[in-house]
Amino acid sequence: xNYSYRAFLYQKFLTVSELFDNxxxxxxxxxxxxxxxxxxxxxxxxxxxxxxxxxxNLSDQETEEKYxxxxxxxxxxxxxxxxxxxxxxxxxxxxxxxxxQTIFENIERSTATTGWLKHFNGLLSNLDLSADLITxxxxxxxxxxxxQFIAEANPAPIGSYNLQKSLSETFNVLLKFFRPxxxxxxxxxxxxxxxxxxxxxxxxxxxxxxxxxxxxxxGGGTLLLAVKEKYPKSIVYGQDNNxxxxxxAKMNCIIHGLAKWExxxxxxxxxxxxxxxxxxxxDIIVADPxxxxxxxxxxxxxxxxxxxxxxxxxxxxxxxxxxxxxxTMQALASGGIAAILVxxxxxxxxxxxxxxxxxxxxxxxxxxxxxxxxxxxxxTQLNPQVLVLKKNRLDKQVLFIDxxxxxxxxxxxxxxxxxxxxxxxxxxxxxxxxVYHNRDSQPSFxxxxxxxxxxxxxxxxxxxxxxxxxx
Numbered sequence: 001x002n003y004s005y006r007a008f009l010y011q012k013f014l015t016v017s018e019l020f021d022n023x024x025x026x027x028x029x030x031x032x033x034x035x036x037x038x039x040x041x042x043x044x045x046x047x048x049x050x051x052x053x054x055x056x057n058l059s060d061q062e063t064e065e066k067y068x069x070x071x072x073x074x075x076x077x078x079x080x081x082x083x084x085x086x087x088x089x090x091x092x093x094x095x096x097x098x099x100x101q102t103i104f105e106n107i108e109r110s111t112a113t114t115g116w117l118k119h120f121n122g123l124l125s126n127l128d129l130s131a132d133l134i135t136x137x138x139x140x141x142x143x144x145x146x147x148q149f150i151a152e153a154n155p156a157p158i159g160s161y162n163l164q165k166s167l168s169e170t171f172n173v174l175l176k177f178f179r180p181x182x183x184x185x186x187x188x189x190x191x192x193x194x195x196x197x198x199x200x201x202x203x204x205x206x207x208x209x210x211x212x213x214x215x216x217x218x219g220g221g222t223l224l225l226a227v228k229e230k231y232p233k234s235i236v237y238g239q240d241n242n243x244x245x246x247x248x249a250k251m252n253c254i255i256h257g258l259a260k261w262e263x264x265x266x267x268x269x270x271x272x273x274x275x276x277x278x279x280x281x282x283d284i285i286v287a288d289p290x291x292x293x294x295x296x297x298x299x300x301x302x303x304x305x306x307x308x309x310x311x312x313x314x315x316x317x318x319x320x321x322x323x324x325x326x327x328t329m330q331a332l333a334s335g336g337i338a339a340i341l342v343x344x345x346x347x348x349x350x351x352x353x354x355x356x357x358x359x360x361x362x363x364x365x366x367x368x369x370x371x372x373x374x375x376x377x378x379x380t381q382l383n384p385q386v387l388v389l390k391k392n393r394l395d396k397q398v399l400f401i402d403x404x405x406x407x408x409x410x411x412x413x414x415x416x417x418x419x420x421x422x423x424x425x426x427x428x429x430x431x432x433x434x435v436y437h438n439r440d441s442q443p444s445f446x447x448x449x450x451x452x453x454x455x456x457x458x459x460x461x462x463x464x465x466x467x468x469x470x471x
Contacts, residue, residue, distance in 0.1 A: 006173055009153055013174070016145045019138075028244055031174055032127045033085075033146045034153070035251040038167050039077060039107065040085035046074055056081050076260065077120065078110040079103070089147040097129045097139045104129075116260050119250055126247060168255045175220045175248065191223050191288040192376060194424035195341065195384075200226040201433040202339040202368075202388055203284045210234055211283035216270045216327055217320065221249035223286050225256050228263075231284075235262055239276050241269035270327050271320075281333035288341040289320040291382075322346055322356060328389060329365065337367075338389040343382050347461040357459040361451060365389045368399040368436055371463035373407035376424055385463070388436070397448045399439055402467040403432050444468060 017026040047055040047067065058067070060080045071078050081087065083103045093099055104124035111120040129143065153170055175190045191199075200223070205211075210233045215224040218238030228236050236258075240246050246267045253263045268275050308326050316322040321342040328338045346353055347369065360366050368388035374381050383404055406428025435446050447467045457465060 009170070009173060012149055012152065016142075016149050019142050019145055024244070027174065028127060028248070029142065029146050030149060031171060031248055031251060032124060033150045034167065034171055034174065035255065036104070036107075036124065037085045037150045038255050040079055040083075041167070042075060043071055043079055044084065044086070046071065050074075056084055056086055072110065072114055076111055076114040076116040077107055079107060083107075085147075085150070089151050094140070096143055097136070100143065101125070101129050114260075119254065119260060119263075119265075123247055123250055126243075168252075171252060171255050172220075172222055175222065175252075190220055191341075192423065194426070194429055195288065195372070195376060196223050196226045198424065198429045198432060199223060199286050199288070199339045199341070199386065200230055201429070202386065202436060203227060203286060203337045204230050204437075205337060208283055212279070212281075212333070213237070213284045213286070214276070214280070214282040214331070215239070215286050216276055216331075217287050217289045217324060218249050218265065219245055219288070221252040221265070223288055224249070224263075225252060225258075227284060227286055228256075228258070234284075236264075237276070237279050237282070238263070238265045239268055239270065240265075241267070243267045271323050276327075277331060280331040281336065282331055283333050283336045285328050285332055285336065285338035285340070287324050287328070287338075288377075289324045291319065291321060291343050316352055319343075319346065322353070325356065325360070325387065325389075329359065329363075332389065332391045334392050336391045338387075340387045340389070341377075342385050342387050344385060344462065347385060347387075347463075348465075354459055357461055360389070360461075361454055361459050364393055364396070364451065365391065366398050366461065367393060367395070368401065369461050369463055370401040370432060370436070371404050373404050373424065376407065387461075395439075396451050397439075398451065398454060398461075399436065399446060399448050400463045400466040401432060401435055401446045402444070402463050403428060404463075406431065 013026070013030070016030065017023075020026045020029075044055045047053050047058075050070075051067075055063075058081045060082050063081055068078055083106065088096070088100065088103070091099070104127070108117070108120045108123065108125055111117045129139065172190070208231065211231055213224065213227050213231065213234050214237040215221075215227075216239050218224050218240050221238055224236050224238045228234060236253075238246075238249050240249065246265050249265045250263075253265070264279070266276060270276060308323075321340070324340055325342065325346070328340060332338055347357070366387070367390040368386070370386040370388070372384045372386065374383045377384055403424075406425055408423060408425050434440075435442060439448065440446060441448050445467065449466045454460065
């Protein structure tokens with residue numbers, strides 16, 4: 001999707017957002033309506049392609065009698081012609097909010113016999129279109145604005161080969177438009193595309209045919225789906241402690257065409273619950289945790305469990321990246337690969353951080369450490385680091401890569417000017433992946449280091465300790 005079209009969507013997104021007081025609501029409303037559009041369009045596309053019939057021209061009664069079973073068997077859900085997005089979006093019904101809520105509930109109920117209910121339950125109906133906190137006029141204004149936005153945002157017509165691709169791209173672009181500025185909204189962000197591509201490329205292993213993949217802090221599911229593309233026959237598991245985010249991750253999986261057995265998204269917290277271990281061990285783990293969790297101190301008390309390997313995890317405070325690494329050490333299968341975005345303190349601080357690094361090195365789990373440019377993620381100006389872990393590896397060296405200069409400025413969609421946010425270049429991503437897979441040492445960029453040297457160096461894993469960049 002090109003820059004001009006993203007800018008077009010962004011300006012319309014800002015217009016719709018002005019109708020909402022809560023900064024999270026426009027994201028949830030627009031993505032839910034886009035998902036509704038996808039469900040409607042998929043049925044219209046199915047009937048047009050398979051039967052040569054324009055679905056919206058059929059009567060509800062005829063559809064029930066002739067096509068319902070076929071649609072349920074093909075799609076796993078069902079909408080009547082009168083319930084289609086294309087019909088509802090043209091409506092001037094004064095009870096449009098009630099009508100839509102009923103349609104959303106009908107869609108979910110239709111999945112009860114197809115095996116899709118576990119994915120669809122609450123997926124649409126949890127969006128409260130009849131909230132008592134606002135007037136009916138305000139509700140209708142928001143609904144109509146969202147319907148209009150989605151109708152104008154979709155560039156691919158029914159019957160188009162690119163319909164699903166277009167909608168999946170639009171979904172992920174809308175996810176990226178939401179960039180929280182408040183610490184109260186930690187975790188409510190999307191991983192930048194270049195980092196997604198980088199992490200997904202790092203866990204590619206031709207020897208793995210049908211791996212079980214997990215992202216324990218999956219957000220909207222973008223990273224999980226990028227890895228899924230590398231392994232089309234895999235099963236993916238995602239987890240997030242925010243139920244609304246999990247709704248969006250499920251929608252993302254469905255829009256990307258995943259079958260009902262190919263994914264599972266769980267609402268839970270990796271620090272206070274060990275439910276996610278039940279689906280493991282995992283062959284591949286990818287994660288982009290925020291620096292800090294928004295759990296309170298009481299919640300963190302429950303983190304002191306056996307699975308955190310006797311470490312004084314209270315010393316990590318709310319450092320979610322540290323807990324994600326601990327989870328990975330336990331949940332990674334033999335021969336498994338993990339690529340986790342972490343932050344500098346984990347790689348050089350003393351105390352519990354040093355004990356964590358000692359465990360990683362003594363068990364020979366650390367394969368590669370990569371230093372990325374600053375400002376490549378939305379929530380911090382620190383240099384993110386990629387920690388690549390491998391279970392039961394035989395190599396006694398760690399590869400350190402300094403990619404902190406592999407960036408280019410990007411334009412801000414709102415101002416159309418160069419942003420302070422820098423992006424990894426495509427060439428930089430390719431260079432990192434090439435050096436990683438070939439395990440090359442290159443002057444001022446990468447260096448292979450023996451485990452014995454790392455142990456003598458107080459288990460430091462900061463890239464600057466081993467790679468000298470010539471400036």
